[in-house]
């Protein structure tokens with residue numbers, strides 16, 4: 001899947017007509033987004049953790065389509081709900097660019113996950129993932145100024161053409177800010193080998209091992225139940 005398979009190269013002379021039109025219908029103009037974002041330092045980990053049970057053969061991915069990514073950015077990274085609604089309408093009418101955007105957003109999530117997973121286990125951080133994060137940061141709109149919200153301040157992003165780095169900008173900033181804080185932060189991965197959630201260990205003595213003792217235990221139970229019910 002992805003745009004690379006839809007090569008614009010001319011087909012062989014005798015090749016049958018392609019199933020899809022060679023020149024796709026023009027997409028409606030890419031919408032713009034405006035954000036007021038005050039990401040927490042672990043907003044990037046929340047995004048990475050949207051794929052759960054990474055240590056199992058059946059990870060549960062909460063992001064199945066662009067609309068799920070939009071929900072996540074609304075909940076954690078300052079995308080106004082009305083902008084998300086407009087983007088959903090655009091995505092429904094433009095499934096091809098929306099699909100490309102989704103694939104790019106997931107690729108960035110996976111790069112962020114691999115970076116912090118490596119850090120949590122003091123393994124070498126893959127250069128390619130840092131390069132991918134750097135490229136996205138360079139494409140993301142700048143944090144040029146602050147705006148005053150009710151009782152708080154946030155970074156303000158001027159209207160920017162929609163792209164994965166623009167949509168995920170606050171998450172990318174969170175990843176970069178957390179990375180440069182690594183010497184002062186304990187990045188951990190849940191000790192449940194099936195879970196592998198990422199979190200910041202803020203405990204006084206630095207001994208937190210689980211994403212959440214209760215939640216992980218409950219999820220582990222639910223997951224075992226789910227696997228059992230599948231086997232029946």
Ligand SMILES: [Zn+2]
Nearest residue numbers: 190195211216
């Ligand atoms: Zn866990």
